[in-house]
Amino acid sequence: MDTPTDLLDSLQEIFACGIVGYAIATTIYGITVLQTYMYFRRYPRDRPSLKAFVGVLWILDTLTTVLMSHALYAFFVLNLKDLVRDVDLPWSFTLENGVTDLITAMVQCYFAERLWRLSQGNKVLSGAIVILALITLALCTEGTVKVFSNHNLLSDTFRKSLVLGGSVQGVAVLGDILITGGLCYYLATNKGGHGRIDTLFNKLIAYAVERGVLTCAVQTLYLIMSVAYPERFYFVPFAMIVAKMYVNTLLASLNVRGSMDKRTWGEEEPSPIQFTSRTWSPLEAAQASAKANVSAPSGSATQIGFSVEVTSDETRTTVS
Template sequence: MPGAAITIGPAVVGSMIAGYLFGCSTMQTYTYYKRFPGDRRVFQILVAAVMMLTFAHIICIMYWTWTLTVTGCENPDGVTIFSSSRDANIVLTPLISTLVQMFFIYRLFKFSGSKMLAAFCGIFSMLTLTGTLVDAAKALDIPTNRTGKNALNWLTILTLVAATVCDLVITIGLVYFLQRERRRTIFDQIHNIAVRITLWVIETGLATSMSTILVIVLFCATRNTFLWTAVYNVLADVYTNSLLAALNSRETTCRRDTRVIEVSTGCDKSLNPISEKSEGVN
């Protein structure tokens, strides 16, 4: 059984970071509904669903940390990562990540027009969700006096790798098609907008993929110490903030460019606008 120092420590650090990111996502949600009251209903529902799941996620983390730091003081030798709240969080995290990934997959499809590429990313996203749910079901069957070892290490790693591949393909694909659109136009304004959107794509895409890669590395290297939980605890919040940042970033482009035409998406109903000064350009 791992000691309290390498179980409680990561839990507290992860909970603190997750709480901070949840505050950021709450502010971003307020900003989204205030700035985009007429946005597509499906996006409004998506934001509401993701935030409800994230709220449940942060409650599970807080309760889990409480059991480790307060209740665990009565029996320090019995401190363990496994609990009902932890098992619930294992289910909530892939649900949040899958919803966010579906949003970015839709965005990739709108930019690329490739159903095959969108289907490829969708398969990896669903593989992540299905594999994690199976792993969580196996965890629920393990008795209360669990050991530090994961019963399905290979499945855990597989789901994390699938999530990373999905995020990286989406990021690389969006950057490629944005740059292709930029090269096709002769207007400097389009170039500037494409550059800004590309930077947003890289920032949000790398945030999720690098977080998942870090979880994989820590899980493989220190799976029996549970240091990887500090990063896994904040994974859902990283996905939530990436979604809200992508939606709210449209405000900057809309302010700078008032005459907007829809190349791949529009400013008021879509994901990312590409603007031009000339109304006759398609």
């Protein structure tokens, strides 16, 4: 591709793919922000390590969005007067790819830990997922370093790095298949034969399958476009959205807990009940006893009575 026409065709293609990918990625990022807000709002009592993990994922996902924005700004604004400079890939675009690989590995390792707990210590399955995630991260990091060293879009080295990076996505797909299969298997074997409990597990299995299908589909398309069309930039939209799909599917698996309670049991999630302690004097206890001896109206099917027994300075309340 030495002629100006070929150069402009390549730039036009990467611009088009970049704009499409950016539009989809920022839309998904908006959903990520909403899901993150919902998580911290609904589950303040989750363990601190999990909340910190979610916070770090959101920060990294935000970073990828900022880096993509800078890359497009460099393409369309900074290099506007000299389009030949666009042949050199902006550093932010390459760094975004590295952060994406880190997010992918983190999410897969999280689900490996979930599977380890769900399977009551299946080290083979969870270990295999972690190993695949680390292999993917290592190979993709190597590819990112190579692109940093030679970021000319038309060079053979850059093309080979892209093919290598796309091929590694196949390892990530294998990890996602193990995660999805493991979740479905252990959720199915943990059913207790009770209608409502089994309904809950069936819904969890459906969510696990949906999560696996989404991430596998994006990674597979990323792989196909990189390997089948090494001279084109069709892989760009999938490279820009893959990290956001991982973050969103993880947040969805965390936030689904509340909606599962509502839909499975047919009622709203109960509000937290707070208990406070207070020491009553014998006089206050006697007054409370007089007020609490109330029964339901005669037309109701259930009667509830309260009684307060006073012994010295201690009180005891019973419900009958």
